Amino acid sequence: GNSVTQMEGPVTLSEEAFLTINCTYTATGYPSLFWYVQYPGEGLQLLLKATKADDKGSNKGFEATYRKETTSFHLEKGSVQVSDSAVYFCALMATSGTYKYIFGTGTRLKVLA
Amino acid sequence: KAGVTQTPRYLIKTRGQQVTLSCSPISGHRSVSWYQQTPGQGLQFLFEYFSETQRNKGNFPGRFSGRQFSNSRSEMNVSTLELGDSALYLCASSLAGLAGSYEQYFGPGTRLTVT
Numbered sequence: 001g002n003s004v005t006q007m008e009g010p011v012t013l014s015e016e017a018f019l020t021i022n023c024t025y026t027a028t029g030y031p032s033l034f035w036y037v038q039y040p041g042e043g044l045q046l047l048l049k050a051t052k053a054d055d056k057g058s059n060k061g062f063e064a065t066y067r068k069e070t071t072s073f074h075l076e077k078g079s080v081q082v083s084d085s086a087v088y089f090c091a092l093m094a095t096s097g098t099y100k101y102i103f104g105t106g107t108r109l110k111v112l113a
Numbered sequence: 114k115a116g117v118t119q120t121p122r123y124l125i126k127t128r129g130q131q132v133t134l135s136c137s138p139i140s141g142h143r144s145v146s147w148y149q150q151t152p153g154q155g156l157q158f159l160f161e162y163f164s165e166t167q168r169n170k171g172n173f174p175g176r177f178s179g180r181q182f183s184n185s186r187s188e189m190n191v192s193t194l195e196l197g198d199s200a201l202y203l204c205a206s207s208l209a210g211l212a213g214s215y216e217q218y219f220g221p222g223t224r225l226t227v228t
Contacts, residue, residue: 032215043117043203043219044156051213089156093215100169101146101217105155 002027006090006104013080013111021075021107023064023090031092033057033066033073038087038106047075047088080111115139117206117220125226131192134223138185138206144168145187146217147179150201159202162187163209191225199227 007022025033032051036044048057050066050073057064062077073090090104118137126132138145146169147159158171162181179189185206191198201224205217 034216036219043221044205044217046216046218049216051215099209099215100161101158103148103156103158 002031002092002094002100002102004090004092004102004104006088006107009087009106009108011107011109013109015082015111015113016079017111019075019077019080019084019109021088021090021109023073023075023104025071025073025090025092025102027071027092027094027102029094030068031094033064034091034093035062035064035073035075036089036091036103038089040086044089080109082111082113085109085111117204117218119202119204119220119223121223122221123224123226125228126194127228128194128196130194131190132194132225133188133190134202134204134225136187136189136204136206136220138187138204139218141211142206142208142218143185143211144207144209145181145185146205146207147187147189148203148205149173150203150222151199156203159189194227196227198225200225 003026034049035047037047048059050057053068055066087106089106144163146161161169165181181187201222203222205219207217208214
């Protein structure tokens, strides 16, 4: 079945450091891929998405590229801020069949000033 | 457009009681999904409703049930509450493919505490 694997957290970085959070997936066909972010005490917010191979999603300085050959969708940001401290979830949705969302386990990011 | 709203935001119940949570999706969204989030188990899918029909279901016992009304608003019910049901319950709505859009939009959640 479909699945998403994210790197274990927590990830602790200093402000202005480079961020990578790894995400790989297993799916049949061509799923859509998403990154969501959850700030303390809130629900999840869509951060970015990609719907086909080689698409790059970007938002608020974050980027992720849909790599079908490596089945990956790694999240990157060139310079993190304290305000980026949150939990990040990678997710996929099969665009045929069940249309069911599959979420990764989440990666907690802590950015220190 | 107004976002996804969930009521109540906080709830304290006693073991054995039952509870109903409500979710109002974004206007025009026909799909509503429910998730349980706990520190130990992460984000777990409960079920999804699309046009008043349950389209997908997660691996939860029958004590967890839901429904969707004709205006797309949804409720979930948990009967015979157990301590382990304490969690943040999140609702998400989606266009479910309309205009090629599949992304889910989440509400702020209902924090349920069972004592």
